[in-house]
Amino acid sequence: MALVLVPEAPLDDWLGGLDAQIQRSPAYFAGKPVVADLSALAAVPELVAGLLEALAARGIRLSGIEGIEPAVTGLDLPPLLSGGRTIAEGIAAADPAPPEPAGLLLDQPVRSGQSVVFTGGDVTVVGSVGSGAEIVAGGSIHIYGTLRGRAVAGMGGNAAARIFCRRLEAELLAIDGLYRTADDIEPALRGKPAQAYLAGEQMVVAGFE
Amino acid sequence: MAKVVVVTSGKGGVGKTTSTAALGAALAQAGRMVVVIDFDVGLRNLDLVMGAERRVVYDLINVIQGDARLSQALIRDKRVETLHLLPASQTRDKDALTQEGVGKVIAELREKFDYIICDSPAGIERGATHAMYHADTAVVVTNPEVSSVRDSDRIIGLLDSKTAKAEKGERIDKHLLLTRYHPGRAARGEMLKVEDVLEILSIPLLGIIPESEEVLRASNIGTPVTLSSPDSAPGRAYFDAAKRLQGETLAMMVPEEKRGLMSKLFGRRVA
Numbered sequence: 140m141a142l143v144l145v146p147e148a149p150l151d152d153w154l155g156g157l158d159a160q161i162q163r164s165p166a167y168f169a170g171k172p173v174v175a176d177l178s179a180l181a182a183v184p185e186l187v188a189g190l191l192e193a194l195a196a197r198g199i200r201l202s203g204i205e206g207i208e209p210a211v212t213g214l215d216l217p218p219l220l221s222g223g224r225t226i227a228e229g230i231a232a233a234d235p236a237p238p239e240p241a242g243l244l245l246d247q248p249v250r251s252g253q254s255v256v257f258t259g260g261d262v263t264v265v266g267s268v269g270s271g272a273e274i275v276a277g278g279s280i281h282i283y284g285t286l287r288g289r290a291v292a293g294m295g296g297n298a299a300a301r302i303f304c305r306r307l308e309a310e311l312l313a314i315d316g317l318y319r320t321a322d323d324i325e326p327a328l329r330g331k332p333a334q335a336y337l338a339g340e341q342m343v344v345a346g347f348e
Numbered sequence: 349m350a351k352v353v354v355v356t357s358g359k360g361g362v363g364k365t366t367s368t369a370a371l372g373a374a375l376a377q378a379g380r381m382v383v384v385i386d387f388d389v390g391l392r393n394l395d396l397v398m399g400a401e402r403r404v405v406y407d408l409i410n411v412i413q414g415d416a417r418l419s420q421a422l423i424r425d426k427r428v429e430t431l432h433l434l435p436a437s438q439t440r441d442k443d444a445l446t447q448e449g450v451g452k453v454i455a456e457l458r459e460k461f462d463y464i465i466c467d468s469p470a471g472i473e474r475g476a477t478h479a480m481y482h483a484d485t486a487v488v489v490t491n492p493e494v495s496s497v498r499d500s501d502r503i504i505g506l507l508d509s510k511t512a513k514a515e516k517g518e519r520i521d522k523h524l525l526l527t528r529y530h531p532g533r534a535a536r537g538e539m540l541k542v543e544d545v546l547e548i549l550s551i552p553l554l555g556i557i558p559e560s561e562e563v564l565r566a567s568n569i570g571t572p573v574t575l576s577s578p579d580s581a582p583g584r585a586y587f588d589a590a591k592r593l594q595g596e597t598l599a600m601m602v603p604e605e606k607r608g609l610m611s612k613l614f615g616r617r618v619a
Contacts, residue, residue, distance in 0.1 A: 247508075248550055249505075250501045250502060250504050250505030250508070251498050251499075251501040251502040251505060252472075252501075252502040252505055252506075253505045266550070267548070267550065269498070269501040269502075269505075269548070270498050270501070271498060271501075271502065272501075272505075285547075285548075287548075
């Protein structure tokens with residue numbers, strides 16, 4: 140899976156939006172293949188070179204471009220892709236193995252000082268997360284035990300991610316860049332089963348009663 | 349089959365050295381061949397607690413560097429003949445320990461002893477990691493207070509990742525030894541309760557050692573409490589812990605406050 144950027148003219152406005160995204164989740168593009176769909180810029184080919192420089196300045200390296208005439212692509216442009224999807228289907232037909240399920244299961248406690256980072260999906264812990272320990276997940280976090288440390292869900296811009304725990308004693312909860320420290324968590328929820336999720340720009344921490 | 353036991357905690361001052369000496373003496377009195385090793389290079393204490401400080405000639409670092417043979421550095425206890433001490437060097441620091449050197453010493457000790465008990469220094473740096481690296485079993489010494497419990501949690505994480513067993517994908521046996529437990533203070537909520545500590549650390553309990561002046565006195569006269577006062581409450585608790593370490597199943601006694609107001613006054617007047 141690659142991220143697809145669809146730049147639009149005027150380029151400055153579009154880059155401004157991109158910067159805002161990077162500001163919110165600095166690791167959003169880290170280590171991920173990025174493809175640019177340049178169909179919206181096809182009419183103004185002189186913008187393309189400037190776009191590549193602007194992306195490189197932000198640490199984003201394109202692994203391919205699409206939606207543009209081959210004649211426009213210059214020497215220093217990434218390879219031209221066309222219909223990545225059909226190629227992917229071709230591969231899928233040849234190799235019917237189902238995709239790896241995206242999830243990390245830990246069946247022992249996460250101890251103080253340990254940091255579990257899994258950007259590929261949900262993290263499930265059968266056990267407790269100690270004070271001073273940290274779970275970072277691209278998806279949701281499920282803790283069948285006491286959460287005493289930090290839980291950072293939705294890393295990489297997944298605002299739909301949630302944090303669930305059987306007993307809430309957390310030091311910090313964060314979802315998609317929004318966070319709450321222990322002081323801002325309703326005292327009545329401490330020690331109770333609870334979940335945290337985003338409602339718009341607000342984090343909601345609620346019990347299950 | 350020799351067993352390498354590391355006594356560790358992360359936090360300092362919780363009773364690692366006292367517990368090493370007491371457990372070592374208890375196992376030796378049960379007829380086991382025991383050696384206690386001080387890994388606190390530069391800040392050695394185990395020799396004092398064992399009452400052998402005037403008999404140290406060669407130490408662990410001398411053996412590692414090849415300046416002395418192991419048999420020259422081992423000090424046999426004068427009270428229990430199966431109890432031995434391998435002291436640390438006071439004039440060096442932890443950088444003098446090497447993974448390879450420690451491994452050779454432990455391998456040689458395995459041939460002669462039933463129990464090799466490694467007294468870890470506080471912290472999570474070199475000395476502590478060397479002490480735990482070769483262990484088959486860990487005794488995690490914890491006081492019933494939050495800072496000690498969190499440090500123990502950290503150490504348990506390291507035991508599961510930074511030991512030879514963990515690197516081979518095996519699990520190291522971990523036991524909790526709760527020390528300086530004061531039943532009165534636990535009842536008044538001034539200390540964590542036993543079940544709270546167990547819930548946080550989730551490893552099996554080896555024993556509960558009550559806070560006692562006997563323990564302090566034993567350290568100061570250089571005799572492990574299991575030798576100086578085997579019938580005291582802490583002495584009995586350490587004997588039970590040593591039996592559990594050998595695989596026996598015993599009922600766990602949670603110390604309770606027995607002394608009433610009158611006996612407290614009386615006790616104070618006599619003292």
